[in-house]
Amino acid sequence: MSGYHLNHINIRTASLEDTRDFYAEVLGLENGFRPPFPNPGYWMYAGEMPIIHISPLEPGSPPRTNPDGMGKGLDHFAMWGAGLGEQLAVLEKHGIEYRKRLAGGGAVIQVFFHDPNGVQIELGFNPETEGITRESFDGEILE
Numbered sequence: 557m558s559g560y561h562l563n564h565i566n567i568r569t570a571s572l573e574d575t576r577d578f579y580a581e582v583l584g585l586e587n588g589f590r591p592p593f594p595n596p597g598y599w600m601y602a603g604e605m606p607i608i609h610i611s612p613l614e615p616g617s618p619p620r621t622n623p624d625g626m627g628k629g630l631d632h633f634a635m636w637g638a639g640l641g642e643q644l645a646v647l648e649k650h651g652i653e654y655r656k657r658l659a660g661g662g663a664v665i666q667v668f669f670h671d672p673n674g675v676q677i678e679l680g681f682n683p684e685t686e687g688i689t690r691e692s693f694d695g696e697i698l699e
Contacts, residue, residue: 564599564606565633568613568620569673572596575610578672582650583635602635619674632668632676640665640681640688656695658683665693 569575576598579585585600585608599606620629637643647654647669654669665681665688683689690697 562607564609566609566611567671567673567675568611568617570613571672572598572610572612574672576600579608579610582646582652583677607635632678634678634680636680638681638685640667640686643667643679643681657698658688658690658693658695659698661699662690662697665695 567575576587579600580587585602587598588601588606590597590599590606590609595612597609597611600608600610644654644656644667647667652669654667656665656667658664659666662683665683665686667679667681668676670676683693
C-alpha cells in the first residue's frame with residue numbers, strides 16, 4: 557500500500573484551553589473547524605490541515621506520555637519549518653525550556669521541548685536556509 561501521509565495527532569488533556577493556546581501562541585497554529593462531536597475539543601490547523609486534535613482525557617486514566625522516559629511508545633512528533641531565531645524567541649518569551657542540536661552530520665537543526673501535557677515536540681530547520689554553519693552553531697553538535 558502506498559499514498560499515506562500523517563494526517564493529525566491527538567492530544568488528550570485536562571486543560572483544553574491551555575493546550576489550544578499553547579499551540580496557537582507557540583507554534584502559530586490556528587483553531588478551526590471541528591465537527592460537532594459529543595465531547596469538547598479543538599482542532600489546530602497548519603494552513604488547510606487540522607494537524608493537532610485536542611480532546612479531553614478520561615478521568616482516572618493513566619498517562620500515555622512520560623517526558624522523562626525513553627521506553628516504548630510514542631516519543632515525540634516533529635514538524636519542519638523556517639525562522640529558527642523567531643521560534644526560539646517565542647519559546648523564550650513563554651518561558652519554555654528547550655534543547656537545540658545540530659544533527660545528521662550538520663544536515664538538520666533540531667529543537668526539542670514539551671507542551672503543557674508533557675508531549676515532546678521536535679522542530680526541524682535547514683541550517684543552510686537559517687544561515688547557520690557548524691562553526692556558528694551555539695548548541696549541541698551530534699555527529
